[in-house]
Amino acid sequence: xxxxxxxxxxxxxxxxxxxxxxxxxxxxxxxxxxxxxxxxxxxxxxxxxxxxxxxxxxxxxxxxxxxxxxxxxxxxxxxxxxxxxxxxxxxxxxxxxxxxxxxxxxxxxxxxxxxxxxxxxxxxxxxxxxxxxxxxxxxxxxxxxxxxxxxxxxxxxxxxxxxxxxxxxxxxxxxxxxxxxxxxxxxxxxxxxxxxxxxxxxxxxxxxxxxxxxxxxxxxxxxxxxxxxxxxxxxxxxxxxxxxxxxxxxxxxxxxxxxxxxx
Amino acid sequence: xxxxxxxxxxxxxxxxxxxxxxxxxxxxxxxxxxxxxxxxxxxxxxxxxxxxxxxxxxxxxxxxxxxxxxxxxxxxxxxxxxxxxxxxxxxxxxxxxxxxxxxxxxxxxxxxxxxxxxxxxxxxxxxxxxxxxxxxxxxxxxxxxxxxxxxxxxxxxxxxxxxxxxxxxxxxxxxxxxxxxxxxxxxxxxxxxxxxxxxxxxxxxxxxxxxxxxxxxxxxxxxxxxxxxxxxxxxxxxxxxxxxxxxxxxxxxxxxxxxxxxxxxxxxxxxxxxxxxxxxxxxxxxxxxxxxxxxxxxxxxxxxxxxxxxxxxxxxxxxxxxxxxxxxxxxxxxxxxxxxxxxxxxxxxxxxxxxxxxxxxxxxxxxxxxxxxxxxxxxxxxxxxxxxxxxxxxxxxxxxxxxxxxxxxxxxxxxxxxxxxxxxxxxxxxxxxxxxxxxxxxxxxxxxxxxxxxxxxxxxxxxxxxxxxxxxxxxxxxxxxxxxxxxxxxxxxxxxxxx
Numbered sequence: 155x156x157x158x159x160x161x162x163x164x165x166x167x168x169x170x171x172x173x174x175x176x177x178x179x180x181x182x183x184x185x186x187x188x189x190x191x192x193x194x195x196x197x198x199x200x201x202x203x204x205x206x207x208x209x210x211x212x213x214x215x216x217x218x219x220x221x222x223x224x225x226x227x228x229x230x231x232x233x234x235x236x237x238x239x240x241x242x243x244x245x246x247x248x249x250x251x252x253x254x255x256x257x258x259x260x261x262x263x264x265x266x267x268x269x270x271x272x273x274x275x276x277x278x279x280x281x282x283x284x285x286x287x288x289x290x291x292x293x294x295x296x297x298x299x300x301x302x303x304x305x306x307x308x309x310x311x312x313x314x315x316x317x318x319x320x321x322x323x324x325x326x327x328x329x330x331x332x333x334x335x336x337x338x339x340x341x342x343x344x345x346x347x348x349x350x351x352x353x354x355x356x357x358x359x360x361x362x363x364x365x366x367x368x369x370x371x372x373x374x375x376x377x378x379x380x381x382x383x384x385x386x387x388x389x390x391x392x393x394x395x396x397x398x399x400x401x402x403x404x405x406x407x408x409x410x411x412x413x414x415x416x417x
Numbered sequence: 418x419x420x421x422x423x424x425x426x427x428x429x430x431x432x433x434x435x436x437x438x439x440x441x442x443x444x445x446x447x448x449x450x451x452x453x454x455x456x457x458x459x460x461x462x463x464x465x466x467x468x469x470x471x472x473x474x475x476x477x478x479x480x481x482x483x484x485x486x487x488x489x490x491x492x493x494x495x496x497x498x499x500x501x502x503x504x505x506x507x508x509x510x511x512x513x514x515x516x517x518x519x520x521x522x523x524x525x526x527x528x529x530x531x532x533x534x535x536x537x538x539x540x541x542x543x544x545x546x547x548x549x550x551x552x553x554x555x556x557x558x559x560x561x562x563x564x565x566x567x568x569x570x571x572x573x574x575x576x577x578x579x580x581x582x583x584x585x586x587x588x589x590x591x592x593x594x595x596x597x598x599x600x601x602x603x604x605x606x607x608x609x610x611x612x613x614x615x616x617x618x619x620x621x622x623x624x625x626x627x628x629x630x631x632x633x634x635x636x637x638x639x640x641x642x643x644x645x646x647x648x649x650x651x652x653x654x655x656x657x658x659x660x661x662x663x664x665x666x667x668x669x670x671x672x673x674x675x676x677x678x679x680x681x682x683x684x685x686x687x688x689x690x691x692x693x694x695x696x697x698x699x700x701x702x703x704x705x706x707x708x709x710x711x712x713x714x715x716x717x718x719x720x721x722x723x724x725x726x727x728x729x730x731x732x733x734x735x736x737x738x739x740x741x742x743x744x745x746x747x748x749x750x751x752x753x754x755x756x757x758x759x760x761x762x763x764x765x766x767x768x769x770x771x772x773x774x775x776x777x778x779x780x781x782x783x784x785x786x787x788x789x790x791x792x793x794x795x796x797x798x799x800x801x802x803x804x805x806x807x808x809x810x811x812x813x814x815x816x817x818x819x820x821x822x823x824x825x826x827x828x829x830x831x832x833x834x835x836x837x838x839x840x841x842x843x844x845x846x847x848x849x850x851x852x853x854x855x856x857x858x859x860x861x862x863x864x865x866x867x868x869x870x871x872x873x874x875x876x877x878x879x880x881x882x883x884x885x886x887x888x889x890x891x892x893x894x895x896x897x898x899x900x901x902x903x904x905x906x907x908x909x910x911x912x913x914x915x916x
Contacts, residue, residue, distance in 0.1 A: 163854070166905045167864050168898060173905035189909050194860040200851050202808060204830030208851035215855065299809035327473065331767040335807025340890040342805050344452070347894030348459040348771040349807070352469075378895035381880050
C-alpha cells in the first residue's frame with residue numbers, strides 16, 4: 155500500500171521524531187511510504203485568521219503536491235480537519251480544483267484513524283509492549299478537539315490500551331479545549347493561559363508519567379505550560395509510543411520532554 | 418431557571434465587578450475592548466469557580482441526557498430542528514404574515530418595532546393609554562436588548578423582574594451574564610446579602626429559605642400588577658400563539674394576572690406550526706437545562722376570551738427587528754438567526770467558562786454572542802469578539818439547531834480583514850507568513866531563520882522562557898519549545914541519500 159506522509163509544518167520543525175515514528179510504524183505495517191518534499195502547510199492558520207484567498211492558494215498547492223498519492227496520512231488532527239472540513243468549501247467555485255479537492259478530502263487520514271480504519275491494526279497482536287521490562291506506566295491522553303470534529307471518538311485510547319504495560323488514566327474534562335487556537339493563544343494570552351492552566355491541572359491530576367497528544371498545536375501549548383510549571387511529565391505522540399513499543403525506535407531517555415524541546 | 422444550591426457555588430458574595438466605575442455591563446462605550454474585562458475575569462478566583470463549575474455540570478448533564486434520549490439520532494434531530502428554523506427564516510415574510518393574521522384573529526394586538534427604541538415606545542404608549550402603574554416581568558433577553566426596565570421605571574412604572582435569577586440581579590444592580598442562568602456568576606452569599614439589605618429579610622444562606630422569601634415577596638406584587646411583560650421562546654404561525662418555557666411558574670403569573678400582557682419577541686422566533694414546535698420543544702429544555710421539558714410550557718393565544726376566568730384583558734405582541742433583518746439579508750450569516758437561546762453553546766465553551774458573560778460587553782455572550790453582537794452592532798465596535806475563540810467546535814456540537822458557530826466566527830474574521838477592521842500590522846504579518854508557505858524554498862528559508870533565532874534564545878532544556886515580538890504573549894503563562902535541531906525533512910533527505 156502506497157502512503158504519502160503529510161508531516162505538517164509544526165511536526166516538521168518541532169517534532170521531527172514524530173514524523174520518523176510515523177514512517178517507521180507505517181513501513182513496519184507494510185506500507186510503502188513517501189514524503190513529497192514540496193509540501194509546506196495545509197493553510198489552516200490562513201483559513202482560521204480569515205485570509206481565505208491565501209488559504210485557497212495553499213489548498214491548491216497541497217492538492218497538487220499530493221495529486222499522485224493513494225493515501226495521505228498526517229500525524230496532526232487539526233491539519234487533517236482543515237483538509238477534510240474546509241478544502242471542498244474553499245475550492246467549491248474553482249472549476250479546475252473542485253473535483254480534485256473532493257478526492258483529496260477522501261484520501262486524507264489522521265494517523266490513528268488510518269491505523270484503525272484502513273490498516274485495522276491490533277497492537278496487541280503485533281506484540282506492541284511498553285519498553286522497560288514489564289513495568290506498567292501511567293499514561294494519559296489529551297483528546298484534541300479536531301479529532302472530535304473528524305468524528306473520531308476514542309480511537310487513540312483504544313490503540314493505547316492495546317499496548318502492553320500501559321496503565322491508561324482518563325483525563326478529567328477530557329473534551330475541554332487546551333486553549334491553543336493558533337493566533338488566539340497570542341492575541342488573548344489571558345484567556346488561553348487560563349485554559350491551558352485548567353488543562354494542565356487535569357493532566358497533572360492523573361499523576362501520569364506520560365501525556366499522549368496527537369496534535370502539534372496542542373502539544374506546543376501543553377508542553378510549554380507543563381514546563382513553565384516545573385512539571386517533568388513527558389509529552390509524546392502516539393506514533394512514538396507505538397514505534398518504541400514495536401522496537402522500531404530507540405526509547406527516549408527520560409529527560410524533560412520527549413518530543414521537540416530543542417533536541 | 419436559576420439554581421442556588423451547589424457547594425462549588427460557595428464564596429464570600431464578593432465577586433470583583435468586571436467593569437470600571439460607572440461603566441455599563443451590557444452597554445459599554447464603543448468600540449468595546451474585551452481585554453480589560455477578560456484580564457480581570459481570569460483573575461477572579463470565585464467567579465471563575467462558579468462559572469466553570471455550573472457550565473461543566475450543565476454541559477455534562479446535557480450530553481448524558483442527549484445520549485439517553487436521542488442515542489445515535491441526536492445529529493438527525495438537530496439537523497431537523499435547524500432545517501425547520503432555516504426554512505422559516507427563508508420564508509419569514511410569509512410566516513410572519515400568517516402569524517399576525519392568526520394572532521389578531523385570536524384577539525391579540527400585533528405591533529412591529531424596527532429597533533429597541535421603537536419597541537420601548539410602543540410599550541410606553543400602551544402604558545400611557547391604559548394608565549398602567551405596576552409591572553411584573555418574566556425573563557426575556559430581547560427586553561435586555563431594548564433596555565426596557567429602565568425605560569419603564571423612568572416612565573414611573575414600578576417594574577419587577579420575577580425570574581428568581583433576574584430578581585436577584587435587579588436587587589443587586591447587576592446584569593445577566595448568561596442567556597438561561599442569568600446569575601451564574603453569583604453565589605448564594607451574594608443573594609443572602611442582597612435580600613437582607615434590600616428586602617429587610619433575616620440573613621440566611623439556605624437556598625430553600627431564600628427562595629421562599631422571594632416567593633412571598635413576588636406573590637404580593639403579582640396581585641397588584643396591572644402590566645405583565647414576557648418574552649417569547651417561540652411564535653407559532655399556524656395558531657398565532659406566543660410560547661414561553663419557564664421553570665418557576667412566574668411566567669404564568671406575569672401573563673395572566675395583570676390586566677394587560679405585552680410580549681416582546683424577536684421576529685426570528687417564529688416556527689410554522691405545532692408539529693414544528695414539538696420538535697423545538699423536544700430539543701430546547703434538554704439542551705438548555707438537561708430537563709425533558711421545562712416545568713411550564715405556555716402557549717398563549719390571544720387575551721382572555723368570553724366566559725374565561727383567567728387571563729389578561731389585552732394581549733399585545735411587539736415583533737422586534739433591531740438588526741435581525743440585516744442578518745437575515747446576508748445568506749452566509751442567516752443561520753445565526755436559527756438560535757433558540759438555549760445557552761448550550763455558552764455552557765460548552767471553554768472561553769466562556771474562563772471569562773464569563775460580562776466580558777463580552779453585550780446582552781448576548783458566549784459563542785452565539787461573539788457572532789451576533791458584531792453583526793448587530795458593527796464589527797468595528799466589537800472587533801475583539803470574533804478572535805476570542807480557540808475554534809474548538811464544542812459549541813457547534815452542542816447547538817440544537819446546528820449553527821456552525823466556529824465557521825461564522827472565521828467568516829467574521831475574514832470580513833474584518835477585508836474591511837480593514839483588523840490592524841494593518843496584523844494584516845501585514847499574515848501576508849508575510851503566508852508568503853513563506855507558498856513555495857518549498859521560502860518555507861525552508863523561513864523555518865531555518867526561525868529555528869536559528871528561537872534556538873539561540875532557548876535554555877539548555879530547549880525552552881524559551883521569554884519570547885520576543887509576536888511570541889511575547891505566548892510566554893506570558895507558558896514556555897515556548899524551540900524547534901528541533903534537525904527538521905523532519907532534513908532527516909528524510911539524509912535517509913533517502915543513504916538508502
